[in-house]
Amino acid sequence: MSEPAKLALSDGTVFTGVRFGAPGEVYGEVVFNTSLTGYQEILTDPSYNGQIVTMTYPLIGNYGINPEDVESGKLSLRGFVVRELCREPSNFRSVMSLDAYLREHGVIGIEGIDTRALVRRIRTQGAMTGVLSTTDLDDKSLVAKARSSPTLVGKDLVKDVMPEESRPWSEGLHSILLDPSTPHVTKRTGAADSGPHVVAVDYGMKWNIPRHLSEMGCRVTVVPGTSTAEEILARNPDGVFLSNGPGDPEPLEYAIETIRGLLGKKPVFGICLGHQLLGLALGAQTYKLKFGHRGANQPVLNIQSGQVEITSQNHGFAVDADSLPPGTEVTHINLNDQTVEGIRNSELGAFSVQYHPEASAGPHDSHYLFRQFLRDMQAPVAAH
Template sequence: MTELAKLALSDGTVFTGRRFGAEGEHFGEVVFNTSMTGYQEILTDPSYNGQIVTMTYPMIGNYGVNRDDVERDRLALKGFVVKELCREPSSYRMTMTLDDYLRENGVIGIEGVDTRALVRRIRSDGAMTGVLSTIDLDDQSLIQKAQQSPHLVGQDLVKEVMPGANTEWNDGLHEISQSEFTPQASTETCDKSYHVVAVDYGMKWNIPRHLKEMGCRVTIVPGNATAEEILALEPDGVFLSNGPGDPRPLLYAVEAIRGLLGKKPVFGICLGQQLLGMALGGEIYKLKFGHRGANQPVLNKETGRVEITSQNHGFALDINTMPEGTEITHINLNDQTIEGIRHRDLKAFGVQYHPEASAGPHDSAYLFGEFRKMMAN
């Protein structure tokens, strides 16, 4: 007998479907991702900590799960919502089904949901708190739980996913990725082995893979590392990673970045760019429903070219608060929000999207080369 599952939103809407993956009950901010593929990378992205992720593509799980396409060693998201789960996947790389993978990692999945209706509601009313349950199937009880659940805004979700100690990274890009990777970023290695300290706020593993592929030595440090601790490692450059949630509570990270600016080249991605922007004096606001998917168009203002990018964020820098000396280098073509910044005098830049892709297009891989050039000059 097929088990039921329910997703209740804080606005009183309830969606009923069929359970897959783990049993239980979890709350989180309900968001959506527009990618057609790459569900394994999405599931293992720590930036989804505290969220219930809805996939807009109608069938998910058709190529199963494998050992290589992971961005972290555990799943941080709180639930997974799909229209239809493929129960007979096929791929020569597959090691298990998506159903088994979620069950093994304790994540609840729900299928049979009208995901178009759910996404339209989020687009109309904004991302909201929800409860996904296989044990409580009473609508009113679930609605009350959703309304009483803590909101993602104001929480420090980074401390739940960042590492506990410094580590050296030794893994390069996987062979299957290299064959598709942008040549200018993968074949032009460093003239010398630059040392990059990567500050891990919930970093996707494909980022240090790219840095390693350029010939750089990569040391990963926890997101709460101080400027003094980072500088003591004698880096040639500092990388600020992606991560989950609201950047505004992360004052310890902002303070550390301020202590690095002007002393070492700095490159930030996603949450890392937001924290860099805050360190420069900019302000943050929450987007209505965020940008999540592998098909987001971004204008590079310096070249005039449009890049199709992979994104996952619910907050953005306020373009009206960026201080003098900061240039806006990239703009989102859907809503004109900031997608890239650079300081004119300090060796510091960042982008809101994910040039490491995984999954997604490789239009923006050149940015790792830009970081290398900044360390060389």
């Protein structure tokens, strides 16, 4: 027997559907993702902490869930919204249904609503706070809760998803190729590698990122996002990686201060939140996008090469190009809205991109960025 569920937005709109996953009530920023596949990677991406995610593709769950396609050890999103849930998945790798997976992790899902209408409202009004509930089905009550719920602006959501302790990383990409022209290595053992030592600062890092670094022969050490510059430099890395993560970058003063202490001392490469934090550390400003970029089909122009990359993205904030200081250049722009997608400061040996090259949306369009980081580590910047 189906159980009713409701999603109420802070603008007063209410959508009625059917529950799947866990029962309960949650609030969060309601956003949408335009990917056709990859829902398991989306569910396990820590960058969605604090958000209720809507999938624009109408049928979700058809290939089930498997233990390999995960990007973290838990689900950090608040809720999941789909038009139609596939309750009988069919795939040789599937071990459970999407419904069972959400129930196991205590995440509320709602299906049967008009996701097209929901996405159009978000695109028109902007991302807004919503309440997803199976326990309170009164429209007025839910709208009042949505309007009184806090937004994610100004909140530190990183500390909810970052690791508590440092650890070595040893897993490679397995069946995924970095580049079709390079030989495939099935697994790296990080502790035994004699390649460059990368300290990956984890603000809510997707696991496919250290897999790429390990696959290149790097020895990878993952450290919490609260690590100081002194603690990172004490590990004598050849380069420092700044990971993705959730929410607003501006409240993360500890991370910004750490990055400032690293600039000019070690090569730095940032992705997504790491890109925004690098921008702030260099003296730029960030701002909130109207509804963000979330999907696997975002076109990005590499200004230097003139090539267009098809990229995977998940972010609601952007670096303000006009606020970048002298010496820092914009290297990539989004062709949909001209927002900044990449920056570089050659003097300080630091660069970053807003999108996710490890997600292989192109599929190989953006893997050169990891090789660029490797080259930077092989010819490190002079200490400042």
